[in-house]
Amino acid sequence: MLKRARTYRPGLFARLFSGENWKLTPGRRSTAGICLASGGGETELECLDLESVQTAKGVLWHAVEIRSRTRMDRLSGLGRSAADELAADLVGFVNEYLGELIRSETNQLREIDARLGAVVTDNYRYLAHSDLGSAIAGVPGKAATAFSHPMFDPRRMAQTLEAALPASYSFLTDPNVRHHYNERFVVAELAAFAAFFDDLDGRSLSGQQREACIRLEDSNLLIASAGSGKSATMVGKVAYVLEKKLVRPDEILVLAFNKNAADELRERIARQLKVEPDKLQCRVTTFHALGRGIIQEVDGRPPQLANWVEHPAGEAKAIEEIIVELASSDREFMRLWVDLLVVHPKADIPRETFDSEVDYQRYVTERRTKGKATIGSLAGIYVKSLQEQSIANWLWLNSVAFEYERQVQVRDAEGAVRHIHPDFYYLATGTVHEHFAIDANGASPFKDYVDHAEAKRRDYQVGQKDFFETRSAQAADGTIFDVMRKQLEGRGIPLVAKQYSEIAKALEPVVVKHYHQLIGTCIKHIRANHLTLDILLERAQSLHDRERARIFSRVVYRIAEAYSQKLVDAGRIDFDSMIADATQLVETKRYTSPYSLILVDEFQDISGPRAKLIKSLRDQKPFSKLFAVGDDWQSIYRFAGSDVTLFTRFEANFGTSWQGRLEQTYRCNQLIAETAAGFVQRNPEQLRKLVRSIRPAIPKSIRVIPIEGTKERPDFGAACLRLLSRLDVFLGSIAEQWRGTGRQKLKALVLWRYNHLDPFAGRMPAFAHFEVSALSFHRSKGLEADYTILLDISEGDYGVPSRVEDDELLNLVIPNPETFAYAEERRLFYVALTRASRGVFLLADGARPSRYIQELCEVAGEEIRFETIDGQALQQCPACRVGQLVERKTKTGRSFVGCSQYPNCRHVVFSGKQKQIRSRALRRPTVQ
């Protein structure tokens, strides 16, 4: 409840450490204003000028943002509850004042009553909350101003006052009245516009599509799924509001995710409105073009973009140049960068975090070699854990000669000779070094490990071996290499750091590429959200591999600084700064927004800065509407800065809204649609949706083809060509059926996770019965085909899911990190799966099929068919489902049938009897 003349201030810590220094006193001078003192000055914020009061989460503190007609004040330095309390008090204060105004000018109520009556009877239309305000905004006098005030909340009005109002005021005071009116309106409008929607964008819109066109709340979110006709709905919405003359064409802004999508939407809208696309008065464009246009309009010239931003590889190259430059000019940076690449190529995530041993093994290693030692190192040896890998790489980096698990002789107390294998053996001094998996509490995740470690220590002591040890605890707190340096140098073993040129030659290109990509993503977030090094270091504390996160924070922050400086030096901006600059021009009213209706496609991929631009456009035009369309299941641009929570928490971000659904898919047949939906919803954080297809299920229309590799990896290109040829023959036999529908050829899409898998290198083979296009999963978004072939649906760092993409380091910068493992990879696979209407073929490495194949089997059971590249059915293993039953022989020559996924699955059948000895089959995805 409002405490008039109470003074609000930032919290003590914020005042002391962040220098926050403001004072806010509602009603100090009069009941019409709020007194704000900051930076030595004092301002009176008039209640009637205020437009909104919202809380915003900053990095360290929460803030209250007060927008008024001429300014925006951000009061930071508050805890969450203090910010909520202040915001609520301010809304209460403003409403109390509005109540006073209404009470003092009751003679005006009749005129307002007449206006409201006119809106709901004469000018029959959907009523958003702000429409009522807009209708009465033209009535002179303060009572009308109070009713149309954007912060007016009728629920806060005194009951005596409410009782004195004419009947039409119930629209303002009782949300249910407006709600019922709108429900009746939608029903009536569906009937009145039936013919209009029956032939729209070349089709008859579904009930849900029609409703989405009619609804026009202040904020609207249409939650769709793949192939559900989002674009047709956007075309329909524009056509409908123009038909009803609710807005003028030049008041409509349609934002698409990329230029192709914008071009297509523009053409479709123009066709529907029967105008030439270049004569279309609605603005259909991308965020970039919008930002560019705003800046150009205000400055009189286009923004000066850095020369690298227009080319997709340009940014990566610019970052690479900065790294080379920093590595040669800044010794500290060079040391950290090398440390990152050599000693911390991958996050050291504790074993127990994984759901199963198989999962852990998949994470730590690409290959399986040398018995139990599976993890490669730069020293040319294979080791057993990521920490041992770091040690081996560090020794290599410092040119220390050592052997891994060399056999060493010791005599025990009785004089008998024993052979043991210490982790590291230093040739120069004969020193043995054990690295024990023992944490800071002296405990180990492995059974009896601490006792065995103690026995080893005794052995070395009795056998008089020169010995030292390191522990996991030291790897975790970042002291391990100081300890090793001391131990080795104390024994006279020299540490000679390798030259960067030598290191660069030895580095695995995939590791370098991974870090480059990660840095590119992080720079975007750091710049957009003004993250400081302290914030990154603070967040690093909560990651599994804290030492790596700390080093990465310093490296990436330094690069981000250099990147910003590079832009300043060149007097240029990049795309992100362009959006931020445009937003500022809107916020400061140097740009005047003409848009009353803003439609945004692919809303699930929106980033914080883009959302801010939309908000600023809306804030500038008080009664403007937002219609956002998207599918959270298809959010796949986290690396480009998108924040899916802007979609999933739409109402919290954009205020009270109408939320509708498109649950009917026109593309995938029911089997593909249902299986893909079941698969993506295994992540409980995805919104729950029903998906119905207009195409009945085609049995076995998801097919898995395991490809055996002769060498390391199968040849997916050759397999894909063979499959396409087979399909061509098959389609020839049913050609007549579809030619009846007027189509000359069917469409096939070949899709891959990473471009290095492109089997055609841009030269597309020709087929008699279908056209083939080939592209990455990401680029396939928005496309559709009759058949799709998905390449290399296998486990691996660059497989499906791609393990390198889910690096925990992203949590340093992402506003709302996801907890479900490989969440984005899952959505990406969903996008790829849902491009096909008739059939999907998944080509997988027979030796290591993707865990997602098993999940599809869990969702769709027998409906997933396993076959050879020539189409012969394979017998699936009933235990793990992803393997096939193959004939094998025991050592004694006895025949049996076993699973091809041995040793991960140990299912066997001896002489007709099935027996699952022990299955370590791939289980559910790990929640990290």
Ligand SMILES: Nc1ncnc2c1ncn2[C@@H]1O[C@H](COP(=O)(O)OP(=O)(O)OP(=O)(O)O)[C@@H](O)[C@H]1O
């Ligand atoms: N009402 C309708 N009746 C028949 N077909 C429709 C209807 N609406 C859309 N379609 C068709 O459905 C298919 C999918 O539509 P569209 O590409 O707009 O879907 P989408 O929701 O954007 O899909 P995605 O998100 O997967 O890219 C298209 O072939 C489109 O022509």
